[in-house]
Amino acid sequence: MSDQQPAPRSVADRLRDALASVRASAARRPVPWIAGGLAAVLVLGSGGAVAVAAATMPAPRSSASPVADASTSSTPSQSTSATATAPASTPTPAGRAVPKDVPGPTALRTCTISSAASASGLGAFEGYVMNAKTGxxxxxxxxxxxxxxGSVMxxxxxxxxxAVLGGDHRIPTTVTKESGGTIALVGHGDATLSxxxxxxxxxxxxxxxxxQQVKAKLGNxxxxxxxxxxxxxxxxxxxxxxxxVSERTIGYQPNVTALMVDGDRANPGAATSPRSTDPVGRAGSLxxxxxxxxxVAGAANAQLVKRATTSSxxxxxxxxxxxSTLIGQMIPNSDNTLAEMLARISSKESGSNGxxxxxxxxxxxxxxxxxxDPAGIVIKDGSGESAANAVSPNFVAHLMVQVQAGAKGLGTLANALPVSGQSGTLASRFTGANAVARGKVHAKTGWIDSANTLGGYIDAADGSRLTFAFYAIGSSRAAALPALDAVTAATYSCGSKLTGS
Structure with a gap:
C-alpha cells in the first residue's frame, strides 16, 4: 500500500459527476432522490452545492398523475423550468375593526353632597342614590x-x-245565618267598614x-x-x-284584627284618634x-258572642x-291601619296564615x-312601626326604579307618593334653602322614635331621574327632618353628576 494520494480533480469535474449521479437517481426513484442528491452535493463544497441543488430541483408531483411526475423529472429542460421562482405576493392587510356602536362621552361626576350628608341632624346616616335610567x-x-x-315600609x-292581590281586589265583609236566631258578622280584614x-x-x-240586606232576608x-x-x-x-302602647292610645295604630269598624277610631272622622283594646267587640256593638x-226584630237586645261562624x-x-283606592288613601297620609290590613290580607291570599x-x-x-333581590330583608309589620324591621336603603332605591317606571302596576304607588312642598306628608316640607326641590321629590316619609326616613325618586335639576333612600337613625325628629330635606335637595341639585360616598 502506497502512502502517495492521487492528484486532486477539478471542481468542474466533480460537479459533472455529481450532476450525472443525481439525474440517474431521480429517474429511478423520483421521491427520495432529493435527499440522496443533496447528500452527494454537500461533499463538493459550498459554491458547487448551491448550483447543483438549484439545477436538480424537480417539479412538484401532480396529485392526479404521480407517474407523469417521475418521467418528466428526468428531462433536464423540465427540471430547469421547475426551478423558476414565482414573485412573492404582497399580503393585503386586513381592514381595521371598527365598533358598530361607539359610546359617546361620559359626563364626569363632580358634584358632592358630602357636607349635607354629614349633618349632625342625620344621626347615624344611611343613604343610597341611583340613576333610574342607567342603574x-x-x-x-x-x-x-x-x-x-319607619313608614317607608x-x-x-x-x-x-x-303583586299578590292586584289593584282591583276588594275586601269583603259578610253576614251568615246560623240556626236558632243566630247570625254572624264575618270580617276579612276591611278596616274601612264604616x-x-x-x-x-x-x-x-x-x-x-x-x-238592610239582613232585614230583607230575615223579614220578621x-x-x-x-x-x-x-x-x-x-x-x-x-x-x-x-x-x-302610646301608638294605640294616641291613635296611630289599632290592634290588628280581621274585623273592625272605622279602623277602630273613637272619632271615625279623625285620622289620629284613640283606639280601643277590643276592636272586634266594638264592631259587634255597632x-x-x-x-x-x-x-231587624230582636236585634237591640241580641247577645254578642266572639267565635268562628258555623255556617256558610x-x-x-x-x-x-x-x-288601588286603598293605597291612594294609605300612602299620602301614612295610614298604619290600612298598611297592617293589606299586609295580613296579602299573607292570607298568598296561601300563608296571615x-x-x-x-x-x-x-x-x-x-x-x-x-x-329581597334577600335579607326582615319584615315585622306592614306599617313600619317596629324598630325590628330591617331593610337597606339599597333595596328601597332599587325598588323605586321599578316604582317610577310603573312596572307591573306599581304606577299606583308612584301616583300616590307625597310630593315635596305639595301633597301628603311632604306638603309642609322643603322650605327655605331646600325649596329648590319643591315639586321635584316624590317620596314616602317615615317616622318612629328611633329613625326618620325618606325614600322615593327625584326629578333632578339636570333632567335626570334619581331613586334614593335616606335614613336618619338615632337623631330627634326636629333635627332630622330639615337635615333629610337638605341632603335630598342637594341630591336634586347635583343630579346625574352626583359623586361620593
Missing part, C-alpha cells in the same frame, strides 16, 4: 346596611299587595248596608245572637310587642245598633273600595316578582 350607583353611605325603615307593603257617619275613608261600605224573624268572627287570621299577634235601626249560608255582603311571623317570606316572594 348607576351615584352615592352610597352605609347604603347596604339593613335598618328600621309602606312602599314595600304596597308593592306586595299589588258605622255610616263621618269617616276618613271616603266610599267605604257601611254596617247599615249590611243591616228575630235575631237573638250576633256572632263576631275575626278568625280570618289569628288575632293572638294583634299587637306587636315592639310597638309603643252592628247590633245598625240592625236595630234597620228594623251568606245572607249579606259588602266590599271595600279597590286595593300572621305577622309570615310577613318576611310573603314579602320576599312578592317583591322578587319585580326583579329586585
Amino acid at each position: 348607576e350607583v351615584l352615592f352610597s353611605r352605609n347604603g347596604d346596611k339593613a335598618a328600621q325603615t 309602606k312602599t314595600l307593603t304596597t308593592a306586595t299587595a299589588l 258605622a255610616g257617619g263621618a269617616t276618613v275613608y271616603p266610599g267605604a261600605p257601611t254596617l247599615g248596608q249590611l243591616a 224573624t228575630p235575631v237573638t245572637t250576633i256572632v263576631t268572627d275575626d278568625t280570618y287570621w289569628n288575632d293572638a299577634d294583634a299587637w306587636d310587642p315592639t310597638w309603643p 252592628f247590633r245598633t245598625a240592625l236595630a235601626n234597620a228594623g 249560608d251568606t245572607i249579606a255582603t259588602v266590599s271595600s273600595q279597590p286595593v 300572621s305577622a311571623v309570615s310577613l318576611t317570606s310573603v314579602y320576599q316572594a312578592a317583591l322578587k316578582s319585580y326583579g329586585v
